[in-house]
Amino acid sequence: MRLYPIKQTSGYAALPIITGIALMLTFSLAMLFKQTIMNRDHASKTQLKADYHQREEALLRALVAVFPNKAIACMKANLTEGEDHDWDAIFTEAVTLSSASNRLPPELAEALGLLGKRSGDVGDHSGMEVQSWITSLTGQPGEVTPGTTAYANVFAQTAYAGKVPPLLDMSAALQAADARRPLVTPLKRYATQVPGLLADVVAYPTYNLIPYPNIRFGYAAPGEPFVAKRNWWAFTVNYGNRSSSVARHYVLSLYEVPSQMPIEAATFATIGQHEDGTAWNAGTVSIQGAVYADQMRVEGAYGAERLAGRSGIELTQEMDLGGVSVGADFDAMGERERLQAAQGTDALPVALSANSGRLSFMPLPTGLPYLQRAPVGASLNAWETYIAGGARCPVTVETIRVVSFEDQTPTALRVRFLNPAGGTKQVTLQRDVNWPTVFQPGGSAVPFQTELTNNSRSCLTFYPALLNAWLQGQGGATVPKNNSLHFGVDATVNPLTVRALSNPPAAEDMCLIIRQGKDLTGYTAGLSIVAPLRVYVGDDLNAVPRSGVPTGSGLTAGTEFYPPLSIFASELRVGTTGVNRLIDHHGQLGSLATGGTATPWQPLDMKSGSDDAVHADSISAELSPLRSPAELPPIHPMNWLVVIEEIPQD
Numbered sequence: 001m002r003l004y005p006i007k008q009t010s011g012y013a014a015l016p017i018i019t020g021i022a023l024m025l026t027f028s029l030a031m032l033f034k035q036t037i038m039n040r041d042h043a044s045k046t047q048l049k050a051d052y053h054q055r056e057e058a059l060l061r062a063l064v065a066v067f068p069n070k071a072i073a074c075m076k077a078n079l080t081e082g083e084d085h086d087w088d089a090i091f092t093e094a095v096t097l098s099s100a101s102n103r104l105p106p107e108l109a110e111a112l113g114l115l116g117k118r119s120g121d122v123g124d125h126s127g128m129e130v131q132s133w134i135t136s137l138t139g140q141p142g143e144v145t146p147g148t149t150a151y152a153n154v155f156a157q158t159a160y161a162g163k164v165p166p167l168l169d170m171s172a173a174l175q176a177a178d179a180r181r182p183l184v185t186p187l188k189r190y191a192t193q194v195p196g197l198l199a200d201v202v203a204y205p206t207y208n209l210i211p212y213p214n215i216r217f218g219y220a221a222p223g224e225p226f227v228a229k230r231n232w233w234a235f236t237v238n239y240g241n242r243s244s245s246v247a248r249h250y251v252l253s254l255y256e257v258p259s260q261m262p263i264e265a266a267t268f269a270t271i272g273q274h275e276d277g278t279a280w281n282a283g284t285v286s287i288q289g290a291v292y293a294d295q296m297r298v299e300g301a302y303g304a305e306r307l308a309g310r311s312g313i314e315l316t317q318e319m320d321l322g323g324v325s326v327g328a329d330f331d332a333m334g335e336r337e338r339l340q341a342a343q344g345t346d347a348l349p350v351a352l353s354a355n356s357g358r359l360s361f362m363p364l365p366t367g368l369p370y371l372q373r374a375p376v377g378a379s380l381n382a383w384e385t386y387i388a389g390g391a392r393c394p395v396t397v398e399t400i401r402v403v404s405f406e407d408q409t410p411t412a413l414r415v416r417f418l419n420p421a422g423g424t425k426q427v428t429l430q431r432d433v434n435w436p437t438v439f440q441p442g443g444s445a446v447p448f449q450t451e452l453t454n455n456s457r458s459c460l461t462f463y464p465a466l467l468n469a470w471l472q473g474q475g476g477a478t479v480p481k482n483n484s485l486h487f488g489v490d491a492t493v494n495p496l497t498v499r500a501l502s503n504p505p506a507a508e509d510m511c512l513i514i515r516q517g518k519d520l521t522g523y524t525a526g527l528s529i530v531a532p533l534r535v536y537v538g539d540d541l542n543a544v545p546r547s548g549v550p551t552g553s554g555l556t557a558g559t560e561f562y563p564p565l566s567i568f569a570s571e572l573r574v575g576t577t578g579v580n581r582l583i584d585h586h587g588q589l590g591s592l593a594t595g596g597t598a599t600p601w602q603p604l605d606m607k608s609g610s611d612d613a614v615h616a617d618s619i620s621a622e623l624s625p626l627r628s629p630a631e632l633p634p635i636h637p638m639n640w641l642v643v644i645e646e647i648p649q650d
Contacts, residue, residue, distance in 0.1 A: 055098075055239060056248070057358075060644045062098035063252065064360050066090055068642055071182045071254065075383035079174075079183055086181040088142035091134045133238040136179065137249060146178040147232035147251070149191065155234075163647050164251060165230050166194045166210075184231055184254060185382065198225050200552025204629040207258060209554045213643050216346050217356040218306040219261070219290060220625075225554070227629050229256045234647065248646060255641040258632055259363075262304070262623035263291045263603050265591040266363035270600040272299030278616045280604055289625040294363070297600065307350040310361060321349035331355070360642040366592040368503055370637070371532035371568060373486055389568055389635055390530040393486035394418045397448060399460065399510055400493040401430070408458040408499055408510040409450050414490065417476045427474050446470060453536065453609055454577045457511050460487065461538070464517040464527060484528035484634040487512050505534045505570050512536070512569075513576060519544040526564035528635035535569035536576050536609055553630035566633035568592060578610030584620045590637065 070093075073085035083089060137145040137154055145151050149169045155161065169191035174183060189205040190197055198209035207229050212220040220226045232253040239246045263271065271291060272280050282302060290306035291298075297314045298307060305322035307313055318327040324343060329335050330350050339348050353361040370389035373396065374380060380391065394417060401412035413429040429435035429448065436443035443449070447466035451459050468479045476482060489510060491500040501509055512531050515538040520527055527542075529535070542565045549555040565587075575581045589603040604621060606614040626632060 056237070058098035059094060059237065060250070060358050062094040063090070064358055064642050064644055066093045066097060067182070067252065067254070068360060068362055068640060071184050072383055074181050075184060075386060076381050078382050079177070079181075079185060081177075081181065086142070087144050087179075090182070091142070095134075135236050135238075137234050137236055139236070140179075143179045144233040144235040144252075146175060147230075147234065148175045148178060148188070150175040151179075159249070159649065160234070160647060164234065165232050165253070166190060166196050167192070168229075168231065178233070182231075182233065182254075184256070184386075186386075188229075188231060190229075199554040199629050203550070203552040207256070207629045207632060209628055213253070213255075213641075213645070214347070215356060215359055215643060216348070216351050217308060217353045217359055217361060217641075218347060218349060218351045219257070219292060219308050219361065219639075219641070221306065222345075222347050227258055227260050227626050227632055228641075230254075231256065249649070251645050251647060253641075253643045253645070255643070257639040257641050258626075259588070259590055259637040259639065260626035260632070261290050261292050261588065262287050262625055263293070263589050264637075265293045265593065265601055265603075266310075266366065267293065267591055267593040267596055268295045268297075268600045269293035269591070270297050270299070270602050271304075272302065273602065274613070274616060275602050275605050276613070281616045281619065284617075284620040285604065285623075286621070287623045293601075294595065305349060308361075309352050310363075311352065311354055313350060313352065315350075324349050326350050358644045360640075362640040362642070363594075364638045364640065365594065366637050367594050368532065368570075368592075370592050371530055371570060373488065387638065389637075390486040390488075390532075392635060393484040393528065393530055395482045395485040397460070397462075397485060397487045399489040399498065400428075402458070402494075402498050402510070405497050405499065406508070408508060409452070410458075410460050410510065413448060413460075415448070417471055417474075417482050419475055420477045420481075422477075425474070425476055445473075451513065453511070453513075455610055457507065457534070459511045459513045459536070459576075461513040461515055462487070462529070463515055464520060464523070466516070468522055479523050479527070480525040483523060483525045484530065487529070487531040487533060501532050503532070503570060505532075509533065513538045514541060514567075515539055517541045520563045520565060521546045523563045523565075524550075526566075526633040528566045528568070528633045530568045530635055532570050534571040534573065535567060536573045537567075538576055541565070550628075550630040553628040555628050555630065559627075561630070562586075564631050564633035566635055568635065573607055573609050573611070574614065576609040578608055578612060580608055580612065580614060580618055582618050582620070583614060586622045587624070588626075589621075589623060592637070 067090060070085045070090045074082070077085065135141050136143045145154055147165060147167055149167050150172060152167060155164050168188045170188045174187060177183060186206060190201040190208055191205065193201050196210060201208060207227050209225045210228055210230060212222055212224045212226050214222040230253055232251050234249060234251050236247055236249050239248065263269070279299065280302060282300070285302050287302045287304040290308055291304050292308045294310045295312040296307070296309055297316065299316050301319045301321055307321065315326065315328045315330065318325060326349060330339065331352065336348065340346055353359065364387050373390045380388070385391065396416045398414045399410040400414050401410070403409045403411060411431045415427045415429060416424055419425045435446065438444060438449050445466060447463045447470050449461045451461050453459060471482055472478060489498055489501060491498045499509060511534040513536045514529065518540040520542045521544055542562055545560050545562050549557065549559050549561045555561065574583055583606060591601045593601055604619055606619060608614055
């Protein structure tokens with residue numbers, strides 16, 4: 001019998017291991033596939049976000065471009081209804097301008113297999129459909145939600161409370177109309193004292209002291225108080241389509257900004273140099289705040305903190321602006337970004353409105369029409385009244401008779417002014433009848449006299465110190481109501497002797513001299529003089545400060561305050577003789593010229609009464625911006641600043 005040992009065999013169980021490896025590979029592929037899907041989803045969301053942003057920017061920039069002209073059209077229609085200037089028309093034109101309704105054609109989308117996919121097109125429909133996706137905050141297409149008191153309950157909602165500007169007020173009918181078409185009117189005013197209004201709204205309901213918006217364009221520094229009124233309207237835009245959309249809420253603001261910078265002009269200006277090439281005297285000339293011009297060439301900053309232009313700024317050398325060193329290449333590619341990174345802000349001390357994104361800065365028209373008045377009885381629409389200079393003066397002084405065609409010395413004046421009830425009263429002054437000369441009894445109490453300059457120009461002389469008493473003696477209101485005067489001639493009464501005015505003034509034209517205006521503290525609402533004439537400043541003007549600051553003005557106690565004064569003339573001369581007098585100017589300088597680059601405006605080029613240039617060493621100028629609406633004169637040029645900002649969402 002044979003015994004065989006038991007054999008032990010060994011083997012390898014391959015199936016479980018292979019199964020495990022397969023599962024691991026499957027899980028790895030699944031994770032990789034999942035990651036790929038997540039990456040694609042993230043990329044699609046990023047692309048969609050970029051699409052939304054591009055559409056948003058295009059639409060909002062188009063709104064900024066379209067809106068001002070539509071607001072002007074509404075004013076020209078005296079704020080009445082009109083299909084060409086309602087909000088529906090504004091949105092329609094903005095959508096067209098921004099190509100917001102452009103989309104991928106359906107047949108091409110089908111060929112690419114994109115039908116039913118998420119779209120970044122705004123509305124992804126026709127222009128009319130896209131337009132319907134722009135609504136008021138309450139969802140009403142073709143309308144907006146005005147920033148006025150009638151809609152306070154809407155802005156009190158959690159989504160908007162504390163995130164919108166102060167509300168304005170006007171009649172219920174006008175507030176309802178404001179939702180359908182943009183109303184810009186002096187009737188829209190501040191009525192409630194709230195944070196953000198730094199002056200008393202009872203004393204200053206139209207233009208208040210409010211913070212400058214946080215934008216790149218440096219007319220003022222972001223957050224810095226400036227004199228303005230902020231009209232605003234809120235609306236909602238739905239980006240996307242019916243199945244996938246993003247709703248965003250915006251505030252469209254139109255700031256009414258009275259001219260208030262130390263130097264301001266809607267033309268080409270040269271800063272720091274006289275016409276003869278002489279530099280301004282750095283020891284006697286200083287600038288606080290910002291300088292604005294449509295275009296400017298800057299030879300020196302003279303302490304200015306900001307430069308703001310509409311279309312061009314040329315720096316002839318590197319200069320310090322508010323502690324920031326800025327060179328001639330400030331607007332070159334990369335340099336602006338370097339300055340922004342170095343300063344930690346987009347708001348640089350030198351900026352062009354053309355480079356500033358969702359905003360538009362518009363100096364409103366001035367020029368020669370600003371100095372003129374329409375004929376008596378002519379009807380002006382709301383826009384013409386709004387931009388007028390001379391036409392808004394409650395007092396008009398017109399020469400209707402002169403000595404002769406060669407001698408334009410007035411012998412008869414027609415004076416119109418307001419009476420205490422608000423009506424207009426007219427007085428005709430005639431030599432040898434009721435207008436005594438300064439040497440005759442009663443003549444020293446009349447605020448209008450005549451004289452010749454040293455170079456024999458015929459002049460009407462105005463004495464501001466005598467106006468208030470004379471007006472009351474004639475049954476008129478006091479100078480706080482009769483606070484601005486327009487001087488001119490009416491050649492239609494005696495066309496054979498009275499010359500029609502020339503532009504620029506001819507040597508034979510009548511001129512105006514201002515005398516005895518050193519103390520204007522009685523003009524508590526300020527004084528403005530408008531004349532399409534050559535105007536001579538005969539002696540010291542507005543050189544006596546008022547005792548104390550106006551109540552509610554926002555000025556700190558102890559601030560030196562002078563009554564606001566503005567003079568608008570075809571030409572201005574200092575003195576009436578050839579004597580080169582020392583000139584000491586405090587306040588602002590501006591020009592009514594518009595456009596053009598051929599002959600730059602030089603703010604400190606001044607001439608004496610004999611037309612000689614005043615030497616740079618004889619000119620002292622401390623130029624500063626308005627600090628309060630109390631410093632705003634009755635007549636002032638206007639700017640519009642249009643800005644769109646998103647209402648932040650929690």
